[in-house]
Amino acid sequence: MALSDYRFCVVGAGITGLVYAERIASQLNQPVLLVDKREKLGGNSSATIDEETGIEVHDYGSHIFHTANETVWNYISQFAAFNSYRHHVLIHTCGHVYFMPINLKTIQEVSGKAFTPDEAREWIESSTNGSGEPRNLEEKAISLIGPDLYRLFIKGYTAKQWGRPPSELPADIITRLPVRMTYDTEYFNARHQGIPADGYDAMFRKMAGTPGIRLLLKTSFSEIAAQLSRDCTIIYTGMIDEFFGYCFGALEWRSLRFERETVPVRDYQGTTVMNYGDETVPYTRIHEFKHYHPEWEKPFNAGKTIIFREYPMAWKPGLEAFYPVNDERNNSLLRKYRELANRHPGILFCGRLGAYKYWDMDKAVAMSLEGFDALARRRYER
Ligand SMILES: Cc1cc2nc3c(=O)[nH]c(=O)nc-3n(C[C@H](O)[C@H](O)[C@H](O)COP(=O)(O)OP(=O)(O)OC[C@H]3O[C@@H](n4cnc5c(N)ncnc54)[C@H](O)[C@@H]3O)c2cc1C
Structure with a gap:
């Protein structure tokens, strides 16, 4: 089939x-072109099984599938069974x-007292200063959790994450700071959680293997755009500002750099993700991937492990975009691009x-399922 014959790209x-x-191919029974400039499936959720150790490495940092949305869970479970991993962050x-x-x-541990939930609440409230509207993130955080918890858990980590001290960051970056008045140490609240039992790549390959999908990897949209027919519907998951040639300027992101190391020990840190709160430590987190698959006995018990040290950095066009900076400037720029997109x-x-x-992966799936339904309705109404 020629590229010009496709009605969906x-x-x-x-x-x-x-x-x-997958939805267009399986539900509308329409052939669909799926193009990606990278050589792998999965975008920023992609993972690679390391040849030497057999460890599944998440290419862009730790990715745990978690959802409370039954529709999303039922949908994704068609393409993978999930292991019983439950996420903890230290x-x-x-x-x-x-x-x-x-x-x-x-x-x-911080207070040295075995508080009941009400006593713990009182302990926090007695340490927060109730004085006036917080002028920056530091004041906001202290008003929510008090100076001791702020200094230990927020100050250094946030400064490294944003490249600026919290006293120079806007207060509205945080609306709340999660504090659990229970002994529940799980990171996510979601009922469904796990890692695809055969790895992310197997799950993504199953989705892309749906009959009717023609996959073009290592292909940028600009390389094929001119060959598509005028009535081809394009579902574009790249950057909106890049698509329009940054005509109003670039939307700002935070980027990350990962430093990979294969360490000759069976277990480096005893857990998947360890955050580092001290500013004297230049990275924010260390990921140790073998702990995502304790059931993969051979790589898990081998005498080597793979870690990523994560360093936040400023973004510029050409670098990987990780976290959007949804402040007033960028949101108003986004509105302009949306008007153009309309x-x-x-x-x-x-x-x-x-x-x-x-968006977490489950939100991305939920938005795509909804977006597909709207697209399908529009087709039938025409
Ligand atoms: C550090 C970090 C950790 C995360 N951890 C988790 C987690 O634990 N659990 C969770 O649920 N979510 C997590 N997420 C969120 C998760 O990464 C996203 O939900 C997911 O990547 C969204 O998928 P997407 O398809 O929308 O975008 P992407 O994964 O970015 O995919 C977009 C794809 O489009 C391609 N593309 C772009 N432009 C073009 C073009 N012009 N031509 C051809 N191809 C193009 C790109 O190459 C890419 O493959 C995390 C995110 C970050 C930043």
Whole structure:
């Protein structure tokens, strides 16, 4: 089939593009082109099994599938069984290791007291200063959790994450800071959680293997755009500002750099993700991937492990975009790009890059399922 014969083209084979392509092929029975400039499926959720150790490495940092949405869970479970991994995050700060988010156990360790939930609440409230409207993130955080918890858990980590001290960051970056008045140390509340039992790549390959999908990897949209027919519907999951040649300027992101190391020990840190709260430590987190698959006995018990040290950095065009900076300036720029996009009804901008939003994978799946339903309705109404 010539490229000009396709009525649907999905740009980007991340989880958003994969859901759209799978739905179009399986529900509308329409052939669909799925193009991605990378050589792998999965976008920023992609993972690679290391040849030497057999460890599944998440290419862009730890990715845990978690959802409370039954529709999303039923949908994704068609393409993978999930292992029983439940996520915990720890933070190494001022010589101690604590569970995150802050919970009764953390408060007990910091205060030295075995508080009941009400006593812990009172302890926090007595340390927060109720004086006036917070002028910056530091004041806001202290008003929510008090100076001790702020210094241990927020100050250094946030400064490294944003490249600026919290006293120079806007207060509205945070609306609340999660504090659990229970001994529950799990990171996510969602009922469904896990890692695809055969790895992410197997799951993404199953989605892309749906009959009717033609996959073009290592292909940028600009390389094929001119060959598509005028009535081809384009589902575009790349950056909206890049699509329009940054005509109003670039939307701002935070980027990350990962430093990979294969360490000759069976277990480096005893857990998947360790945050580092001290500013003297230049990275924010260490990921140790073998702990995502304790059931993969051979790589798990081998005498080597793979870690990533994560360093936040400023973004500029050409670098990987990780976290959108949804402040006033960028949101008003986004509105301009959206208005421009409205003048191109044959192109749907979606996914985290098209929407300029931080979305977990389950949210990206939910938005894509809804977006597909709207697309299908529009087709039948025509
Ligand atoms: C550090 C970090 C950790 C995260 N951890 C988790 C987690 O634990 N659990 C969770 O649920 N979510 C997590 N997420 C969120 C998750 O990464 C996103 O939900 C997911 O990547 C969204 O998928 P997407 O398809 O919308 O975008 P992407 O994954 O970015 O995919 C977009 C694809 O489009 C392609 N593309 C772009 N432009 C073009 C073009 N012009 N031509 C061809 N191809 C193009 C790109 O190459 C890419 O493959 C995390 C995010 C970050 C930043």
